[in-house]
Amino acid sequence: MLTVAIAKGGLLKDSIRLLQSIGLDFSAFLESGNRQLQIIDPNHRARALLVRNSDVPVYVEYGQAQLGIVGYDVLRETSANVSQLVDLRFGHCRMSVAVKANSGYRSPIELPLHGRVASKFVHCAREYFQNLDLPVEIVPLYGSVELGPITGMSEAIVDLVATGNTLRENGLIEIDVLFQSTARLIAHPLSYRLNTYGLHSYVEEIREKVKPLVESR
Amino acid sequence: MYQPPIGGRDLLPLDVAQKRWIEDRLQQVFDGWGYHRIITSTLERLDTLMAGGAIQRSTVLQLHNLDDEVLGLRPELTASIARTAVTRMAGATFPQRLYYNANVFRRAQEGSHSRQQEFYQAGVELLGGGGLLADAEILLLTIECLNNLGLRSWSLLLGEAGLTRSLLSVFPSGLQEKVRMAIAHLDRLTLESLPLSEDLRDRALLLMDLRGKPADVIQKVSTLDLNATQQETVDNLKSLIDLLQDSLSLRSDQSFALPIVLDLSIIRTFDYYTGIVFEVISGPDSGQKVLGQGGRYDQLLGQFHPQGQSIPGIGFSLQIEHLHQVLLQMGQLPTQAPPSDWLVVAASPQAYAIAFAHAQKLRADPGQVELDLSGGDREAIQAYARSRRIAQIAWVGVDGIPTIETLGEE
Numbered sequence: 001m002l003t004v005a006i007a008k009g010g011l012l013k014d015s016i017r018l019l020q021s022i023g024l025d026f027s028a029f030l031e032s033g034n035r036q037l038q039i040i041d042p043n044h045r046a047r048a049l050l051v052r053n054s055d056v057p058v059y060v061e062y063g064q065a066q067l068g069i070v071g072y073d074v075l076r077e078t079s080a081n082v083s084q085l086v087d088l089r090f091g092h093c094r095m096s097v098a099v100k101a102n103s104g105y106r107s108p109i110e111l112p113l114h115g116r117v118a119s120k121f122v123h124c125a126r127e128y129f130q131n132l133d134l135p136v137e138i139v140p141l142y143g144s145v146e147l148g149p150i151t152g153m154s155e156a157i158v159d160l161v162a163t164g165n166t167l168r169e170n171g172l173i174e175i176d177v178l179f180q181s182t183a184r185l186i187a188h189p190l191s192y193r194l195n196t197y198g199l200h201s202y203v204e205e206i207r208e209k210v211k212p213l214v215e216s217r
Numbered sequence: 218m219y220q221p222p223i224g225g226r227d228l229l230p231l232d233v234a235q236k237r238w239i240e241d242r243l244q245q246v247f248d249g250w251g252y253h254r255i256i257t258s259t260l261e262r263l264d265t266l267m268a269g270g271a272i273q274r275s276t277v278l279q280l281h282n283l284d285d286e287v288l289g290l291r292p293e294l295t296a297s298i299a300r301t302a303v304t305r306m307a308g309a310t311f312p313q314r315l316y317y318n319a320n321v322f323r324r325a326q327e328g329s330h331s332r333q334q335e336f337y338q339a340g341v342e343l344l345g346g347g348g349l350l351a352d353a354e355i356l357l358l359t360i361e362c363l364n365n366l367g368l369r370s371w372s373l374l375l376g377e378a379g380l381t382r383s384l385l386s387v388f389p390s391g392l393q394e395k396v397r398m399a400i401a402h403l404d405r406l407t408l409e410s411l412p413l414s415e416d417l418r419d420r421a422l423l424l425m426d427l428r429g430k431p432a433d434v435i436q437k438v439s440t441l442d443l444n445a446t447q448q449e450t451v452d453n454l455k456s457l458i459d460l461l462q463d464s465l466s467l468r469s470d471q472s473f474a475l476p477i478v479l480d481l482s483i484i485r486t487f488d489y490y491t492g493i494v495f496e497v498i499s500g501p502d503s504g505q506k507v508l509g510q511g512g513r514y515d516q517l518l519g520q521f522h523p524q525g526q527s528i529p530g531i532g533f534s535l536q537i538e539h540l541h542q543v544l545l546q547m548g549q550l551p552t553q554a555p556p557s558d559w560l561v562v563a564a565s566p567q568a569y570a571i572a573f574a575h576a577q578k579l580r581a582d583p584g585q586v587e588l589d590l591s592g593g594d595r596e597a598i599q600a601y602a603r604s605r606r607i608a609q610i611a612w613v614g615v616d617g618i619p620t621i622e623t624l625g626e627e
Contacts, residue, residue: 063505083403189403190498190505193428193480194372197501 005065118148224334290322311345340534347529370500376483428480509535
């Protein structure tokens, strides 16, 4: 049975709405008190797995899920071997470099040599500073990265920014954007090649659903 | 405690029995088709391994010899076989039909989840055979291997590296590599974002999805303005698929739908293939593993030939570990190491020589015969034999006349 991996958290509602629009109903995941990790849609056409953001590309790379919905930031960070098929145009955010507003740094190249950068996205951060040819120490953190500059542990952070409220409230400002991110429809490459469980028709339906949004802009 | 190196793996008797079950069936097929086994060196010079352009230095486990020459543990066999075929076997008549069954090594890559470093492969190389007939032989041989293993659910992805490469040549040279990478990774979003004209973008998207039922794909590719060489390649592909289908239908009464997906987007980021390329993939129930892959490499042997003479070649390799996993899941493999047929027990030290002699006589039958080393009491020996699933015990005394005891199932 066709299996779709979907991410807990910010993308969940939009992901479920999108799948509902092509006739796959996994809204049970949204019910309060839901503890199910997998659901089969009422018409028995497909199964959904509810997994952590960064686990979506893993299930898809290994082919346990043929399709997945996940943010581009996660794809960049994990460089998973998955096929990126459709920009779903929700979950807008950006990967940014931020510093303390009163630090005086206004561009990443002003950061001190061998300075410290705290991030949950160590691969993205490392690649970015390597491309700038700026040697820095990347400090991996798993949450509340903003505390890095506040406590003085790091000069800067690389983190995902949606509205910028969290940064502002903590006295940080963005000084550069690494890339923009949105949710993506991804596929297991071999399943895509072999059209396993007829996944092409689902991909095309999703592409059609997303398209009018673009044209109306 | 001493532990195996990370990525190393020991095969215990049952693992070996299962591996041999697979290898025996493959070798039966290879032998039947007139292929001869070749054993090449596990260690090769790094430049040999990399000569074809398909192997990156970072994937090879490297060693240094006394002269500080860089050596590598082979990550595949084709380079080694190409090297030996054009140097050691110079003067041999072609075609050469060779097969191998060997271990290969890959250095664990950063970002890869698998730490396994040693793998087993069985495969063939058909050297000096070009054209339709050799292509068909290799594909039919692959299919025969799968049949002989009892694999029922699989698909064959068939591509044409030469054709795909030539279809990519319409893209501006500055972007060709990006288009190639994006198509290799099925990365549609990157293709859509490249600065290409609308026509070229549509062409790129068409190439990325140029796969499906062979007849449909051939029709689709024929709508592109193909040059004479490309058209000839497409015609050859069509003949190949027809030939495969006809050959398989002649063998069985019921019509057999060949599970082939023609995929003209198959292009690897590194390879030496010049003609057909293919992958065998297990069914979705067994995780769609790549069971084997192969293709035609008409330039590779020239890389190794002292005068640069090019000799066509085609081959494939099967991944024994992946076959093992799929067959185990299907319940095809033996679940226990084969037991001995006999346990020979000497009644007293004076009967040792007689016991050895009797065991030897039983082995001639032929059978697997082991000697009791314990000298323990009768019940303990019977319990041992039962636990090892040995069917019969021969109790041997000094008189030389054995008493046969047949152990029933518990």
